[in-house]
Amino acid sequence: MKNRYLIGVAFLAIMILGAWSCFQTAQGTPVQKAVTADEQTLNRNRADSLLKLMTLAEKLGQLQQLDGGISKNELPKLIEQGKVGSVLNEVDPERVTMYQKIALEKSRLGIPLLIGRDVIHGYRTVFPIPLAQSASWNLDLVEEGSRISAVEASAKGVNWTFAPMIDITRDPRWGRVAESPGEDTHLTCEMGSAMIRGLQGNGNYQDGNIAACAKHFAAYGITVGGRDYTGANMGERQLRDVYLRPFKAAVDSDAMSFMSGFNEVNDIPASGSEWLLKEVLREEWEYQGMLLSDWTSITEMIDHGYCKDKKEAAFKAMRAGVDMEMVSTSYNEYLEELIKEGKIDIKQVDTAVRRILIMKFRLGLFENPYPVLSNDKTILSKEHLEAAKQAAIESAVLIKNDKNALPLSDKINSVAVIGPMADAPHDQLGTWSFDGKKADSQTYLNAIRNDFPENVTVNYAPGLKISRTIKKDGFNEAINAAKKSDVILFFAGEEAILSGEAHCRAHLDLPGAQEELLDELVKTGKPIVMIVVAGRPLVLTDLLPKVDALLYAWQGGTMAGPAISDLLLGKANPSGKLPITFLRAVGQIPMFHSHKNTGRPANENEWTQMYEIPEEAWQTSLGNRSHYLDEGYVPLFPFGYGLSYTNFKYGKIKIDKNKITPTDTFTAQVEVTNTGKTEGKEVVQMYIRDLFGSVTRPVKELKGFQKISLKPGETKTVKFEVSRETLNFWNADMDFTVEPGKFKLWIGGHSATKEFVEFEII
Ligand code: BGC
Numbered sequence: 095m096k097n098r099y100l101i102g103v104a105f106l107a108i109m110i111l112g113a114w115s116c117f118q119t120a121q122g123t124p125v126q127k128a129v130t131a132d133e134q135t136l137n138r139n140r141a142d143s144l145l146k147l148m149t150l151a152e153k154l155g156q157l158q159q160l161d162g163g164i165s166k167n168e169l170p171k172l173i174e175q176g177k178v179g180s181v182l183n184e185v186d187p188e189r190v191t192m193y194q195k196i197a198l199e200k201s202r203l204g205i206p207l208l209i210g211r212d213v214i215h216g217y218r219t220v221f222p223i224p225l226a227q228s229a230s231w232n233l234d235l236v237e238e239g240s241r242i243s244a245v246e247a248s249a250k251g252v253n254w255t256f257a258p259m260i261d262i263t264r265d266p267r268w269g270r271v272a273e274s275p276g277e278d279t280h281l282t283c284e285m286g287s288a289m290i291r292g293l294q295g296n297g298n299y300q301d302g303n304i305a306a307c308a309k310h311f312a313a314y315g316i317t318v319g320g321r322d323y324t325g326a327n328m329g330e331r332q333l334r335d336v337y338l339r340p341f342k343a344a345v346d347s348d349a350m351s352f353m354s355g356f357n358e359v360n361d362i363p364a365s366g367s368e369w370l371l372k373e374v375l376r377e378e379w380e381y382q383g384m385l386l387s388d389w390t391s392i393t394e395m396i397d398h399g400y401c402k403d404k405k406e407a408a409f410k411a412m413r414a415g416v417d418m419e420m421v422s423t424s425y426n427e428y429l430e431e432l433i434k435e436g437k438i439d440i441k442q443v444d445t446a447v448r449r450i451l452i453m454k455f456r457l458g459l460f461e462n463p464y465p466v467l468s469n470d471k472t473i474l475s476k477e478h479l480e481a482a483k484q485a486a487i488e489s490a491v492l493i494k495n496d497k498n499a500l501p502l503s504d505k506i507n508s509v510a511v512i513g514p515m516a517d518a519p520h521d522q523l524g525t526w527s528f529d530g531k532k533a534d535s536q537t538y539l540n541a542i543r544n545d546f547p548e549n550v551t552v553n554y555a556p557g558l559k560i561s562r563t564i565k566k567d568g569f570n571e572a573i574n575a576a577k578k579s580d581v582i583l584f585f586a587g588e589e590a591i592l593s594g595e596a597h598c599r600a601h602l603d604l605p606g607a608q609e610e611l612l613d614e615l616v617k618t619g620k621p622i623v624m625i626v627v628a629g630r631p632l633v634l635t636d637l638l639p640k641v642d643a644l645l646y647a648w649q650g651g652t653m654a655g656p657a658i659s660d661l662l663l664g665k666a667n668p669s670g671k672l673p674i675t676f677l678r679a680v681g682q683i684p685m686f687h688s689h690k691n692t693g694r695p696a697n698e699n700e701w702t703q704m705y706e707i708p709e710e711a712w713q714t715s716l717g718n719r720s721h722y723l724d725e726g727y728v729p730l731f732p733f734g735y736g737l738s739y740t741n742f743k744y745g746k747i748k749i750d751k752n753k754i755t756p757t758d759t760f761t762a763q764v765e766v767t768n769t770g771k772t773e774g775k776e777v778v779q780m781y782i783r784d785l786f787g788s789v790t791r792p793v794k795e796l797k798g799f800q801k802i803s804l805k806p807g808e809t810k811t812v813k814f815e816v817s818r819e820t821l822n823f824w825n826a827d828m829d830f831t832v833e834p835g836k837f838k839l840w841i842g843g844h845s846a847t848k849e850f851v852e853f854e855i856i
Contacts, residue, residue: 129297129348129456134382140460141451145444147203152176153447154429159210159386159420162189169193176201177426179418179450180208180254185529187465190251194463206454206463213255213293213304214273214526215239217246218534219478219652222489223524223593223629224259224285226648228275228673229736230488231777232801233288239485240292242478245302247529249473251465253457254305256353258289260340261310264684266674267320269597272525272629272649274315276673277686277733279336280796283343290347297350299457302469308344310355310388312370313337320683322596325358331789331824333359336688342379350453351384354416356391363398365391366410376415384449386418387411393422404428412438417446474534479653486650486657488775492643492668492737493634493676499621499642501664501739506580508551511539512572512615513585514558514608515627521561524649525594525629534652538585538625541655545663553579561589562606569614576618583662584615584624584641590649593629602633602680609637616640625658635678635730646670664739669775669801671736671844678730681722687733687781687845688792692720695793696727734779734796734844740770740806744849747841749816752853756832759817760853764841766812768804775803778812781840781847787833788826794845797821814841821855 129137145153155177160169162184172178173196184190190209198204215221221239222230230236240257247255259273260282275285286308295303313333316326326333341352354371355364364370365387375381392411393404401407408424409432419425432438454460472478492500502509515521519535543552557572559565576582586608591597603609615622624641626632629649638644645668647658660666675686700717704724707716721727745765754760766778780798784791798814816839821832832855840850 133456137452137455138448140455141448144203144205144451145448148447150430150433150440150443152203153443154426155179156205156447156450157418157425157429157443158423159208159418161421170196173197173207174200176203176205178207179205180210182210182420184209185211185250185252187250187467191464194251198463205451206459208254208305208450208454208459209251210254210256211247211252212257212526212528213243213247213252214257214259215243215524216482216527216651217243217250217529218473218531219246219482220523220527220530221482221485222648222650222654223272225272225274225276225630225673226489226650227485228281228285229491229648229670230485231281231671231673231799232488233284235481235485235488236285237288237292238481240289241295242481244293244295244304245469246473246478247304248299248302248466249469252304253299253459253463254307254351255293256307256309257293258286258306258344259309260286260344261313261315262337262340263315263317264674264686265315265317265320266602266631266677267598267600267680267683268315268317269322269525269593269599269629270315270595271631271674272593277675278673278688278796279339281673281799282340286340286344287347290344290349294348294350297456299459300462300466302466305350305453305457307351307353307386308341308349309353310357310364311341311352311375312355312364313359314355314357314364320598320600322598323356325361327360331828334824338374345379345381349383350456351386352381353386353388354391356388356394358398358400363391363395363400365416366395366400366407366414368414371414371416382449384417384453385415387416387420389420390422392416392419392424405431408432409437412442412446417449482651483653483657486647486654487660487666489648489650489670490658490661490668491646491670491672491735493646493731494638494641494644495737496642499623500645500662502581502623502662504547507549508553508579509542509546510572510575510579510582510620511542511552511554511585512557512575512582513611514556514561514563514606515587515625516554516556516583516585518560518589518627521589522627522649522654523651524590525597527590527651530652536653536655538655538658541659542583542662545656545659551579557611558607560606561587561592561604561608564607566607566610569611572611573614573618576615576620579620582615582618582620582622584612584622585627586612586624587627588629588632590629600680602630602677604632604637612637612640623662627654631672631674631676633677633680633730638730664772667739667772667774668736669738669777671734671777672731673733675729675733676731676735679725682725682729685729688795690790691793694719696721701726732844732846734777735846736777736844738774738776740768740772740774742774742776742804742843743767743769744842747839747849747851749839749851749853752851753856754853756834756855757818759815761813761815762839762841762851763811763813765809766802766804767809768806771806773803773805775801776843777801779842779844779847780814781845782816782821783838784821784823784833785836785838787835791823794840796845812841
């Protein structure tokens with residue numbers, strides 16, 4: 095009786111507080127991206143009122159996330175008993191409605207569920223893979239793509255997604271490079287924040303916004319040998335300077351949740367690391383959001399050799415501050431015991447539950463957790479498809495374009511469409527396309543057939559059924575198609591299954607017999623335009639000389655076909671730039687633009703090709719420099735590289751002060767002119783090097799970029815503000831600071847740009 099009375103009183107309080115918050119919105123409180131201090135207090139108070147009523151079992155229930163796919167019969171009962179805080183991978187709106195109804199109306203305290211799903215690069219309208227989106231360097235487009243993904247997902251009842259993935263990686267063998275924003279810290283910070291803005295919007299689920307989850311905290315992208323689930327061993331300075339910054343940016347962008355990684359960080363699994371989760375995330379960054387484990391990453395600490403059993407895994411994860419457990423059940427099995435034994439303080443559990451409840455309050459789930467059915471009509475809408483097409487257009491990187499092979503001349507009468515990726519509706523969707531449907535995909539072949547002028551004959555013969563196959567029975571047909579066409583469009587690459595989680599490769603060439611097919615096509619003497627459809631950077635060194643033009647299309651999603659067809663025809667102009675260095679050979683891994691100089695940097699004069707070395711040359715006669723005898727010291731294409739159908743000329747870089755104090759701000763600017771005949775977009779990039787200091791610094795670091803559009807003949811002045819924030823780094827004393835000294839500053843169209851100015855901090 096007493097209990098019921100308490101519930102009644104608390105609910106009255108919650109409702110009054112809730113009504114007050116609705117009233118605020120109705121009164122026209124401006125829509126905020128980040129939660130205001132008032133809302134924060136309100137949500138906290140609501141969570142605290144509820145927490146007071148919860149039994150330990152109910153609290154532990156909130157800490158549990160279960161997979162919707164594995165326990166369809168069990169799940170409703172568990173929800174009713176208050177033993178589930180979240181369900182992932184349930185996107186049937188009727189089932190979600192049923193689960194939420196049970197949670198709200200039948201469970202004792204009526205706490206709604208978080209419904210999680212990997213909406214990583216689109217829901218039903220699939221956008222280019224994240225690495226490709228990063229290649230667009232267009233933050234507005236990326237934000238828009240995430241907004242659309244949220245709106246579509248909300249229609250099915252999904253209120254939380256496990257994105258953005260902001261793991262920097264410098265190893266293209268790693269399958270998850272497809273999901274990563276690439277090799278660079280600054281670009282990753284910006285990409286992650288844009289995604290969070292797009293997904294979360296004003297934070298209210300019924301408005302079509304869903305909670306973001308910054309993952310995988312942290313340093314999951316530092317793999318051993320490019321294999322998944324391995325560890326990161328790295329000094330704290332570099333860890334912070336390179337790999338943790340995007341997560342700090344996610345905190346600043348108010349990401350509602352974080353996910354702890356599978357990997358270890360300096361010999362401690364991330365999901366049990368007190369340093370990472372407690373000291374850095376909670377104490378130093380004061381992160382208030384909720385922290386979820388990755389899929390069974392708590393119990394995998396046993397396999398890592400960090401915990402002797404499930405109980406110890408539960409203990410170490412809770413001690414480090416993981417709030418919710420994905421799929422494994424160690425918290426539910428052992429936390430009660432650990433509390434009784436005095437090893438875990440109930441206050442720790444309360445803190446975790448509070449964060450989960452606050453997230454549910456923030457999303458407005460207590461008011462209405464049901465699928466936002468009105469958003470159903472937006473799925474695959476014209477607006478969404480158009481945005482996906484634009485994202486695919488801006489993601490494509492023009493790598494080579496000899497003698498203006500592209501755009502295709504209007505004089506051609508026939509094209510041969512060849513290659514296993516030309517009509518691969520499933521594979522163009524990329525790795526995380528759980529909810530995409532291949533039937534929705536507009537393939538390259540379809541688009542060419544639909545969009546190319548009527549007088550152009552399309553001779554289609556894939557040559558190979560899939561990217562991995564070595565069966566060459568389609569070769570003859572492909573060669574014949576090539577022979578009777580003016581131009582060959584060769585769609586090569588990788589199927590979706592060859593990248594993504596646990597899908598790593600030791601070789602980075604075209605799989606299967608694709609290169610052999612290309613060799614046969616070369617023999618026809620016809621011009622070849624190669625379009626690479628892949629989930630990672632492949633090594634193109636041997637392929638490039640064989641083709642006239644190469645367009646790197648990545649896996650471009652639902653609208654990849656029309657996007658590429660527009661680029662081939664010149665209806666759109668390529669504007670993507672590489673978000674990761676393209677290598678000459680797998681053996682160069684890891685090679686990236688922001689490397690250190692060494693005491694013996696390589697140079698042109700002291701590098702001898704291996705075959706030119708005289709017999710029995712004296713060991714030191716070649717000059718001892720930091721390079722490969724067989725592959726030199728530069729990559730195939732630098733970070734930030736990408737061509738356009740027009741040309742951009744950069745003027746002299748100007749800075750308004752070249753001697754500044756550490757707290758000063760100055761402007762660096764440059765004039766960029768479109769000197770060609772076509773309108774185009776250019777990504778203007780600023781790089782900085784700190785020449786000396788208490789610790790060595792990278793030879794170049796991206797510190798700013800702007801994507802601008804220029805008409806033929808047009809000039810724009812692009813300005814970058816340089817401040818303490820631009821230059822901060824972790825110095826020898828582990829202070830995040832700026833040190834006096836000399837700096838170089840480059841502005842150009844890629845990371846190997848040579849024009850620079852110098853400035854000094856005094
Ligand atoms: C992945 C996460 C993902 C989770 C849920 C894990 O295997 O590492 O990135 O969010 O599964 O599907």
